[in-house]
Amino acid sequence: MRIFKTRAARAITAAVAVGLIATGCASERDSDNESGGAKDTFVFAGAGDPGSLDPALASDGETFRVTRQAFEALLEHEPGGTKLVGGLAETWSSNDAGTVWTFNLRKGVKFHDGEAFNAAAVCANYDHWFNWKGTYQSSAVSYYWQTVMGGFAKNEDPETPEANYKSCTAKDENTAVIEVKKPTANLPGGFSLNALAIHSPKALKEYEKQDATAKGDAITYPKYSQEAGTVAGTGPYKIVKWNKGNKEVTLERFDDYWGEKAKIKNLVFRTIDTEEGRRQALQAGDIDGYDLVAPADVKTLENEGYVVPTRGVFNLFYVGMSQSANPALKKKEVRQAIAQSIDKENLVKTQLPEGGKVADQFMPDTIAGYSKNVTQYPYDPAKAKQLLKKAGAQNLTIEFCYPTEVTRPYMPAPQDLFELMKADLEKSGIKVVPKAMKWAPDYLDATEAGSCALHMLGWTGDFNDGYNFIGTWFAGFDKQWGFRDKKVFDAVNAGSKLGKAEERTAAYQKANEVIMDYLPGVPISSSPPAIAFAKNVNPPKVSPLTQEIFAEASFK
Structure with a gap:
């Protein structure tokens, strides 16, 4: 007991x-x-x-x-x-x-x-x-x-x-x-x-x-x-x-x-959907606090005497792929090409707050179960073109959904992130069809239903267990991703059935390696959001x- x-x-x-x-x-x-x-x-x-x-x-x-x-x-x-x-x-x-x-x-x-x-x-x-x-x-x-x-x-x-x-x-x-x-x-x-x-x-x-x-x-x-x-x-x-x-x-x-x-x-909670608008409202005395401070505003606000605490890193930002929305994504080479088209280092450097990290798997390195042995997909547009050719997808056109009227802890400026990734994908010869959608409920409902071939989302942990990250997405068939792979599902679920923490951690590490070999989507970054x-x-x-x-x- x-x-x-x-x-x-x-x-x-x-x-x-x-x-x-x-x-x-x-x-x-x-x-x-x-x-x-x-x-x-x-x-x-x-x-x-x-x-x-x-x-x-x-x-x-x-x-x-x-x-x-x-x-x-x-x-x-x-x-x-x-x-x-x-x-x-x-x-x-x-x-x-x-x-x-x-x-x-x-x-x-x-x-x-x-x-x-x-x-x-x-x-x-x-x-x-x-x-x-x-x-x-x-x-x-x-x-x-x-x-x-x-x-x-x-x-x-x-x-x-x-x-x-x-x-x-x-x-x-x-x-x-x-x-x-x-x-x-x-x-x-x-x-x-x-x-x-x-x-x-x-x-x-x-x-x-x-x-x-x-x-x-x-x-x-x-x-x-x-x-x-x-x-x-x-x-x-x-x-x-x-x-x-x-x-x-x-x-x-x-x-x-x-x-x-x-x-x-x-x-009173009020929605102000731009970082600049929230900062200006605080400086004008119209509000008493706000969340998701733009990285560039942290030092400015601190120097002006505002209280700007930073949370610990406990989130993940990713590009999801729905294989049911675009059958081309069923080919592993296409998914690999997309992964190697995105310059994660540039995204972290230009869009995230100090302390942001490039992600190489679907959990931050602060969670027990993070593995140092996952397959890596470094930024390489030339390799991406080769992979697309191998898959017979040199003329790939893909819809990419992104949210409006929102900022998230893992996603400070969605449109800016989208534009950078769109440019990256186009360098590899992928034609991107943008689809902007209001965050709630349109975007959330559409991504959950698997309607967006590519989409931007993320996760802030609900509680401190590795399964709360990888189990959230890959424990079984999920419309958001639209794939069925028993090896992935079994690896993710293996850890959920173990009682001892050290056994669960080892199982989660193995699961991360299996997930990143299959590559259902592209983990991008983790960041410490300020308030x-x-x-x-x-x-x-x-x-x-x-x-x-x-x-x-x-x-x-």
């Missing part, structure tokens, strides 16, 4: 991925000080809009930065770190096989709608996700459920993975037992995902009255997830307004929160997982 204990008094929580943002209007900000009182609104700007107010329907950091403030999972990560600690569960344990997980829950916790949190609420959530039907079973909608727990009570698509979730039992009011069919490296880390945060059972009943729908690659999300009023979590803030016209989400302190109350009453705050702000602890909790923030 393995037992895990949390710190005795946990004030705040965190959960996964990275972020979104917003800002208050001038009248709100002016009212903070009109009588000489303390400011009661904190405004933070990010790079893109959220896709949903229900984190279970999301897979992107823009959404999770907002929902993380309002929803809590069974487990969390310690503020500023990657160590798992208790969230809504004070302590947790598993059987030796890792298939039965017991959670001893916090007492006296309330949901935003006044409902009481208990073991029955935990099981209501897990059973709600397990019984999703229709469009909810799309990997674009239920990505994290499928990643951690597999499929559903009744899969409607043969491509949907087999369900690994077995049951949830409320052993008593404060003890929940979750059982899975097979051990997986995604647990216990998966229990910390904001996508698996716990909602009020009363809210769940309202959710179940509405459906998500799909037309082609376009997903229409249920109404409750697109406007404030129905969703209800247990976090230090509750969501009270989503003004899509002004690209703002407003949250208000939850005074019945079980832990330490938020230090600032109102929290900036106004001079009068005591910022929250910055997280390598980009899981900042804004209830920790205060004004000086």
